[in-house]
Amino acid sequence: MPIKIAVCVKRTPASTSVAIDAAGKVQTKGLPHGINPFDEYAVEEALRLKEKLGGTVTVVSAGEAEAEEVIRAAIALGCDDGVLLSDPAFAGSDGSVTASVLAAALRKAEAKLVLFGKETTDGASGQMPAFTAAWLDWPSVIGVRKVAAASEGELTVERLMEDGVDTLTLSLPAVVGVIKEINEPRLPSLKGKMAAKKAPVTKWTAADLGLDAAKLGAAGSPTEVVGLEPVPARPAGLVIAGATPEEKAKALVEKLKEAKFI
Amino acid sequence: MANTGSGVWVVAETRRGKLLPTAFELVTAAKSIASQRGETVTAVVLGAAEGAEGLASAGAAKVLLLEGLGEFADDACAAAIAAAAKAGAPRTILLSSGVFGRSVAPRLAVALNSGLGSDAVALELDAEKRLVVKRAAYAGNVTQKVLVKSQSGPELATVRPMAYPRSAVNGSHGTVEKVQGDVSAAKGRTRYASFAADASPELDIGAAEKIVSGGRGLGDPKGFELIRALAQAMGAAVGASRAAVDSGWIPYKHQVGITGRSVRPRLYMACGISGQIQHMGGMKSSDVIVAINTDADCPMMKAANYAVQGDLYKVIPALIDAIKQARG
Incomplete structure (x- = not known):
């Protein structure tokens, strides 16, 4: 039976050398951006699973309108369609709240297997897979270096730990976070690039997902960035x-x- | 509803019946918070573990052994800790930010209706004695301070390994209690199948006080024989740059940097590593950096406390001899 796979990606600045503005916020406007490099491994693994099991891969990204670029970049690699989660109400959400938005979208998209990269190059918490799984009340595993077996009912994976490798079997639906060791991402084909221009990218807002605005954004988040400073160069x-x-x-x-x- | 809990809990990770040393780092971090609020520290140990009682004489007023968990499955561990936290009502819970903490802490945060600050390099309290997590972002170029606004649940944070020194045995006598872990919320959806230990058990870079790393400047995989010899002479773990790992010279688990693992040893020796931003982001908070490189102007040589310009194939053997002489 084919399986509905989703892969979550983020648009991040291509450089981590960022300035902090007078208001104490990281200034990323105008910098070149692209798909978070770690997410490329998740996209590749999603495509390999699709090739093996059949089904579709949906690219999901939360962000401003520009995030559509990275959704289309992933479609150019072979993903089928995309969902952009964009709403002024999402602005300033912390990891937990952003994951609750992703979870609502993944449920609405009827995804059965969700892949994430290791972490983002900007925030780098590495917590989005587990947060999203927690909101969905699904099993999850991160640090995955190999998918050893996959069927429509379950997934067996190898997790790289500090002292060796764990092998775990998860029943689906499930969330999986992958690491760089898992594969070598492909490059887009010309045909893929053409397809990406025409592929459907659905846009969902808080209202589309039935989310309560009081639990979104900076005000709805249980953590708040209260200080930001550049790290001085080592003397x-x-x-x-x-x-x-x-x-x-x-x-x-x-x-x-x-x-x-x- | 405000957080009405009291006390600081640390979650002590175990692997195959052994307590990981990060537990003692967490106790130090917890004590720094607890002492400012007049609270005590409780260590929650996942499974019966060799050495767990040691936490009771190293600053934990209470050690809670959660039994019956088996090997590490994300949802079962989170379920058992959440159930214990609902019963014990701590004000703060700390975990270490390795694979375990990243897997379990977010689940705890959702289960307990908590805020979670991640990968702290330091913990502080604000004027209202609420938890503030200091953390690195943008490949270590920016320091963020994140206030954990506890809602009805405890405030949560993960703490970067090696950010705090390990709490030593200090003659205190905490109590030890055993509780059956409640994993019912996990619904048995994750089955732990097997474990394969590393073929050559080496010191793990995440917990190492000293790391000797090799990069592209080694020129070929045999260079790691030299790196390993220096590491052995120094009592250090072996690290590597992305270039060395991508060339297939050494397995990925040795990779230091944003694409590999962030480390914070007391001493980091970078041999033939120029210092790409991704690598620097994973090690520049090391206390002391030594660089050995032919290029005196590369970023690593500029960042190093001690920069040695030269051919590493000549400098390292001389260094190993000098270390042996110094040790007598």
Whole structure:
């Protein structure tokens, strides 16, 4: 039986060298943006699962209107359609609230298997897969480096842990967060790029999803960014002097000894 | 409804019957909060674990052993902790921000109607003694302060490994209590099948005090023999840059950086690593950085506390000799 797969992607700045403006907000307007690099692995794995099981892949992204660009970029790779979740009411939502929006959309889209990348290059919490699964009340697993077996009823995956690899079987519907080790993402084909221009991208607002505005946005979020500052560059260090590698090695070991590393 | 809980809980992760050392880091972090509010620290241990009682003599007033959980499944662990938290009503719960914390903390936040601050490098309290999480964003270029506005549930945070020192045994005598973990909310949807340990059990970079890393400058996979020899001489874990991992010289789990893992050792030795922004973002909060590189002007050499210009194939063997001499 074919399966309805969804992959969640985010439009992020292509560079992490960002400025903080006078109002104390990170300034990303005007910077080049693209699909969050980690999400490319999730898109690729979704496509591989579709090739294996049949079915469709829907790209889901929450953000401003520009997020449609990254949805179409994923469609160019072979995804079937997209959903853009955009509403002024979503602005300023924290991870938990954004995940509640994604969860409502995934339920409405009738997704049975949802993939995420490891984390985003901007916020980098790495918590969206588990948050979304929690709102859906579905099982989830992150750190997945391999899908060992997949059927319409369940999924067996390998999870990379600090001490080795866990193998787990999850019943579907489920949420899976993948890591870079899982695959090598493909490049878009010309045919795909053409298809992406015409593919349907549905736009849903809070009202379309039946969400309560009081539980959205900055005011509805249980966390709030109260301070933001650039991290100062590390002060210049010491260049270890010496005429030969041996002299330099000796001088460095002296320093490491003083600092009690040896 | 405001949070009416009291006390700071730390969730102590276990792996295959062993307590992970991050538990002791969490106790230190928890004590820093609890002492300012006149509260105590409770360590919640997932499963019976070797060494768990040690938490009771390292600052935890109470150790709660949640039994019957089996190996790590996200929903079962979250369900058991949530059930215990509903019964115990803490004001704050801290977890470590590895794979475990990222898997479990969001589920706890939703189950308990809590706010969650993630991957803290430091914890603070605001004027109303509410939790504020200091964290890195944009590849470590920006520090955010995130206020956790607890709703009806406890305030939650995950804490980056190595951000706090491990709490030492200090002669305190906390109590130890065993409770059967309630995993009913997980509905048995995740089955843990098996575990495969790493072929060569090496020191994990996430918990290492010292890391020796190799990059593109090694030139070929044999370079890691040299990196491993230096790591062994230093008692350090082995790390790598993305270039080295993508070249297939060393497995992904050694990769340091935003695309790999963020680390915060006391000493980071970067050998033949130029310092791409993605790599720097994962290690620049290390206490001391040593760089060995032929290019004196590369970002890593500029960021290093000690920069050694030279051919690493000449410098590292000389360094290993000098370390051995220094150790006598």
